[in-house]
Amino acid sequence: MTSERAFAEHPLLTAADERRLARLIERGDLQAKDRLVSSNLRLVASVARRYVGRGLPMEDLLQEGVVGLIRAAEKYDWRRGTRFSTYAVPWIRQSITHALANTSRMVRLPAPQHLEADRLARAERGLLEEGRETTLSALAAATGTRPELLVWLLLAPVGVLLAVVDFRVQRLPDVLTLPLAGAALVLLGLTALVPEHAGDWPTALYGALVLGAAFFVLFLINPGGMGFGDVKLALGLGAVLGWYGWPTVMLGTFAAFLLGALYGGALVVVRRAGRKTAIAFGPFLISGAFAGLLIGAYAA
Numbered sequence: 001m002t003s004e005r006a007f008a009e010h011p012l013l014t015a016a017d018e019r020r021l022a023r024l025i026e027r028g029d030l031q032a033k034d035r036l037v038s039s040n041l042r043l044v045a046s047v048a049r050r051y052v053g054r055g056l057p058m059e060d061l062l063q064e065g066v067v068g069l070i071r072a073a074e075k076y077d078w079r080r081g082t083r084f085s086t087y088a089v090p091w092i093r094q095s096i097t098h099a100l101a102n103t104s105r106m107v108r109l110p111a112p113q114h115l116e117a118d119r120l121a122r123a124e125r126g127l128l129e130e131g132r133e134t135t136l137s138a139l140a141a142a143t144g145t146r147p148e149l150l151v152w153l154l155l156a157p158v159g160v161l162l163a164v165v166d167f168r169v170q171r172l173p174d175v176l177t178l179p180l181a182g183a184a185l186v187l188l189g190l191t192a193l194v195p196e197h198a199g200d201w202p203t204a205l206y207g208a209l210v211l212g213a214a215f216f217v218l219f220l221i222n223p224g225g226m227g228f229g230d231v232k233l234a235l236g237l238g239a240v241l242g243w244y245g246w247p248t249v250m251l252g253t254f255a256a257f258l259l260g261a262l263y264g265g266a267l268v269v270v271r272r273a274g275r276k277t278a279i280a281f282g283p284f285l286i287s288g289a290f291a292g293l294l295i296g297a298y299a300a
Contacts, residue, residue, distance in 0.1 A: 068095030166282030172229030199243035207242020244296030252292025
């Protein structure tokens with residue numbers, strides 16, 4: 001059975017030992033590979049502790065970490081002068097985080113975003129094999145994509161989850177709407193530091209403020225038709241749409257109201273709702289933002 005205590009029983013290696021074992025591994029020596037891995041098992045335990053409570057038990061985290069450690073032992077290039085422990089940590093972390101994503105993801109990404117995520121994962125593995133850090137700019141350069149794509153991939157599951165929750169219970173939880181706005185602005189601010197980006201962070205900030213204020217006015221005018229949760233959601237979506245400029249903000253907002261109107265009209269036609277029936281607007285606000293974002297990204 002995999003355990004932290006068992007991992008700590010193996011002696012540590014010196015830098016000279018690591019180089020010697022790495023040379024033997026290149027010749028196909030499986031015993032050398034086994035010793036290099038077993039002597040660094042405590043490193044797996046150290047990394048795995050950081051992910052306790054995120055969806056997998058400690059034993060599974062350790063097992064996934066060992067998979068990454070073995071992969072690192074197979075790819076380690078001792079000629080670069082890097083200690084094996086330093087080289088192995090990103091591999092261990094990548095193996096654990098991928099396992100967590102595959103086993104505990106609450107929201108399935110749309111097919112195009114899933115393909116993009118796989119492409120980014122392959123690029124990340126390529127950078128690791130070359131001994132390079134997997135920074136935002138490095139991933140953008142390796143995949144030939146804009147760095148803000150990483151931001152959209154991170155925020156998309158939250159948007160899908162909010163749309164599902166609001167559609168089912170007609171309520172947007174503060175625990176997701178408010179952090180969404182903050183996370184969008186912080187992530188886009190970091191993206192603005194990367195030369196390859198195609199947006200504007202100040203406009204993203206102004207977009208959040210303007211769209212939030214506009215929805216707040218609508219809430220004051222008609223609190224029965226516009227929930228305060230929609231106001232808080234508009235802050236985050238305004239930041240996302242504002243990244244590509246004011247036309248994208250207007251397009252995404254128009255698309256949201258158009259989709260909502262079409263859905264409400266369809267319910268009235270089939271007599272499943274009346275003119276005063278309350279309809280969750282969050283899903284249409286998010287769908288309109290997705291549409292505006294796609295067109296804005298294409299035009300940028």
